[in-house]
Amino acid sequence: MGNGTELGRVRGLGSAREGAHHWWHQRVTAGSNLFLMLWLLISIARQPAYDFGALHAWLASAWVAIPMILLIVSVFYHFRLGLQVLIEDYVHGELRVGLMALLTFFTISTAGIAIFSILKIALAGVPA
Amino acid sequence: MPLAIKAPQRRLHPGTCGLIRRHYRPRGPYALASPRNAARPLSPHLSIWKPGIHMTVSIVHRITGDGMATVGTILLVWWLAALAGGAESYARFAGLFTTASGSLNILGYILGVGLTLSLFQHMASGIRHLVMDTGAGYELKTNRRGAWLTVISSVVLTVLYWAYLVWGK
Numbered sequence: 018m019g020n021g022t023e024l025g026r027v028r029g030l031g032s033a034r035e036g037a038h039h040w041w042h043q044r045v046t047a048g049s050n051l052f053l054m055l056w057l058l059i060s061i062a063r064q065p066a067y068d069f070g071a072l073h074a075w076l077a078s079a080w081v082a083i084p085m086i087l088l089i090v091s092v093f094y095h096f097r098l099g100l101q102v103l104i105e106d107y108v109h110g111e112l113r114v115g116l117m118a119l120l121t122f123f124t125i126s127t128a129g130i131a132i133f134s135i136l137k138i139a140l141a142g143v144p145a
Numbered sequence: 146m147p148l149a150i151k152a153p154q155r156r157l158h159p160g161t162c163g164l165i166r167r168h169y170r171p172r173g174p175y176a177l178a179s180p181r182n183a184a185r186p187l188s189p190h191l192s193i194w195k196p197g198i199h200m201t202v203s204i205v206h207r208i209t210g211d212g213m214a215t216v217g218t219i220l221l222v223w224w225l226a227a228l229a230g231g232a233e234s235y236a237r238f239a240g241l242f243t244t245a246s247g248s249l250n251i252l253g254y255i256l257g258v259g260l261t262l263s264l265f266q267h268m269a270s271g272i273r274h275l276v277m278d279t280g281a282g283y284e285l286k287t288n289r290r291g292a293w294l295t296v297i298s299s300v301v302l303t304v305l306y307w308a309y310l311v312w313g314k
Contacts (some may be wrong), residue, residue, distance in 0.1 A: 044278065047271050054264065062309055067247075069235040072228055096214035103211050127222045134222075134229035 039098055046095035073138060082139035089131045092134040097124040202292040206270040209263035217260050261306055264300035 050142065060081070065071065075081055104116045127132050194200070227238035242253030249257060273291050276282050282291050 044275065045274065051268065051271070054268065058261075058306070060259070062306065069232045069239075072235075076225075076228060093218070096218065098212070099207075099210045102212050103207065120212070121154040127218055131222045131225050137229040 019076065037084045039101070045099070046091050049087075049091040050095055053084060053091055056084055057088060076135065076138045077141075079139065082135050084131055085135050089135070090130055091126045093124055093131075097121070197289065198292040198296070199288055202270055202273075202295055206267060206274070209267040209270075213260060213263050213267065216256070218264070220256065220260070258303065258307060262299060262303045265306075266295060267304040269295035269298045269302075 025031060060075075066074065076085065100120050101117065104113055104120065107118055191200075225240060227235045242249060242256065245252045273295055274283070276291070282288055
């Protein structure tokens, strides 16, 4: 790697050091998603029953609620990065800026609802 | 006679440029023409290549990912919120995707099988991406085999998963 042009060096400009940020985070969350989604698939398949009481009691356990919250964080961050690429590839101009903001709102609000729901079940204990 | 050859000066309507660029086949001394030549050869795009499984798996990775990111997200969040809302709210949610006997209805099966197939395909294709990120698997035969492997494994895993859910319990 060189040091850029002389003018660039004088101005102190150069790489923002964030070039690989998106790419790397997508890979890191891909790795965590692999484990968390396999856990969810196996857990769901292994359920003895799928009625409200059984699923509610299942999600109330810390051993389920914690990986479930981690899954929401990892998967939602990953899909936020993926949908960003979709918008960047196919939408141009001002609409892109609007959609990017909308995507962030969508991700954070759905993650908020999901995490609140898990915590509500996990912290409220078994329903009477 | 000097050998220097001038690229033809053409004035083109902006709209026709793309069409000409796309169908331009570099020929003769103009093959590496200066950027002034509107019909200069550009990097070949989709229409140039013979379609292959690697292309299909690539676009399917995007379709499955973005499908799960939208449809899957809404269903997952809805499921969790309905579960947190109590027995009645959960019954309303589950009622949309199940029959009176409690098994999945048509919509439930379409969404369930569609999402699990998407997940397995995206997962297999994602693992292939991680392998290719290390610089491995770019030889034509290996690459092709890897692409087919993601398709075969995702279909097999989906069949096994649903066979276990429906008959294995």
